[in-house]
Amino acid sequence: MIRKILIAAGSVALLSTTALTPVSAAERKETYKLLDLFGEVLEKVRSEYVEPVNDEELIEAALNGMLTSLDPHSAYLNPKNSKDMDIQTRGEFGGLGLEVTMENGWVKVVSPIDDTPAYRAGMQPGDFVTHLDGEPVQGLSLSEAVDRMRGTVNTDIKLTVRRAGVEQPFDIKLTRAVIKVQTVKGQLHGDIGYIRISQFSATTHADLVRIMGQLKKDIGKTPTGFVIDLRNNPGGLLDQAVAVSDDFLDKGEIVSTRSRRPEDTQRFNARPGDIADSLPLVVLINDGSASASEIVAGALQDHKRAVLLGTRSFGKGSVQTLMPLHGHGSLRLTTARYYTPSGRSIQAVGIEPDIKAQQSKVEPIAGAAVERRSEASLRKALPNPNGDKDKTPAKPAEQPKAPETKAPAPDHKGEGGKAEAPAPIKLGDPAQDYQLARALDLLRGLSLYRPAQR
Structure with a gap:
């Protein structure tokens, strides 16, 4: 079986076997000469190197040297690494x-x-x-x-x-x-659904449909819109990226993959049906959004189905094919580039968001909690003619106190003179997550504008 990969570590989808490119007799003869050279060098290392060497380790190092000289994603996977990749695509593996x-x-x-x-x-x-x-x-x-x-x-x-x-x-x-890895999580921010997709594993599409349905049920009325968070999503399975894109599109191309041979071009198209009921979408991306997540972002952007907010994505627009090597692991080889519906290749370029917003930590400024001065706070201000007796007149605004002087912050030195890791921003919490706060404000603004269009 040969499988197609969209991230640097193990996303796969079925791909048909194609015929090898024919080579001339002269080219074949030259290749055999070079293989003889490789065999001669291998034998010299085995017999003359200062320490005993392991043949399997030498061959594996040579294979990886050849493949990594092509691009960062091609590699030889020994049987153990090949098995680890299969485990990872099922959504459970060991590590950091x-x-x-x-x-x-x-x-x-x-x-x-x-x-x-x-x-x-x-x-x-x-x-x-x-x-x-x-x-x-x-x-x-x-x-x-x-x-x-x-x-x-x-x-x-x-x-x-x-x-x-x-x-x-x-x-x-x-x-x-x-x-x-639980790849899809959801929560509500008022009448806006927030859905975080951390990567594309075998269950992502099904989990998205289930969580979307639950969020709409919990809101209990027509939602204002949805935020789809693809930040720090390194990619995953091609079929899942296509399925998630299809979830929000009624028609049109989602993505195409193009290799050396034009006849190997593949195109994936959307089918009718939008699980978000055509409500506004904001998609969050950043420089950790790679490959399969860029397919989703690019498709929704090109079809103008969503507003992309954040920073430019990672820019991995290549496709790797995983080829078994008959009991010796597998070969991961870059075989194609993928293109968004408008024909864009994002390889080494990434996707620019429609609204650029750098991440920042949301913190209240000094004095923000103090009641602001208003007309109602002025002495002898005229009363409101509607006579709203339920509201207490505003108190005169107080002058903010001078901020307390604090000791200088520590220099965060750890052991060995190294700095300590800065505290991370909690994604999904608008009190800390500035990009999400911007997305929520954008959706609320769009909800105010929509009735005027009808």
Whole structure:
């Protein structure tokens, strides 16, 4: 079986086998010469290297060297890693809860997975992991670094992290756990439904339909709209991304994939039916929104079905095919690019939101709780002619007190002179989550405007 992948770690969908590209006799002869060269080098290493070497490890390193020279997502997966990928797509696996890639020799966080050790510790998209338990990651392949981060459940590992805007690197101690991913969660903010999709696993579409139905039932009237949160969503299964897009679209193309051969082009189209009943949608994205989540965001944006709010997405627009290797693991090879309905490739570019909003922590300013001055607070102000006796006249506004002087904040130095990890913003809480607060305000504004259009 050959399977199609849309994220750096294990999303799959069925893909038919195609014929190999024919090569000339001269090209085949040259290839055999180069394979002879490889065999000669392998034999020299086996017989002359200063320490005994393992043939399997040498071949595996050579395969990974060849594939990682192509792009960051192609790789050889030995039987253990191949099995781990299959487990992850079912929504349960062991580790820290990080989706990572490699950049300039460092491990770069694409996104932490919700409700995992990495998420709770405050890891953020764009963080660079420079050391694992004090050992530098430079010189390791991505798969080697991931293997070291995985391990026995309830064992600890220390990650040294560099973060943009933080001058000093800092250490984060994490305890490995069994990662059980609930990919869809919902909650109400008044008459607005908020749905968080953390990744696209095998049950995401079904969970979305169930949670959407429950939210509409709990509201008990026509909702104002819905917020779909795809921030820090690293992607997942192609069929689930298509199904989720289809949930909100009545017709039209959702995504297409294009490889070297034009005849291999695939197009996925929406069917009638919108589980949000054509109500307004705001989709939240950021630089941790990658691959399959970009398919959903791009489809809804191109069809003008939703307003995208946040920051530019990650920009992974390539498709990997997972090919079994007859008892020797599998090959993950980049075989196509995907395109949004308007024909955009977002590879290395990402999706720009319709409304740009950097994340900020929402905090009340000094004096905000003090009652504001108004006409009603003035002495001898004329009464309201409607005679609303139920409302008490406003009291004269008090002058705000001078803010208390506080001691300087600590410099957050941890052991070894490294800074401590900054406290994370809780996504989904509008009291802290500025982007969500903006989305809720936008939907409320749209609800005021809609009646005027009828």
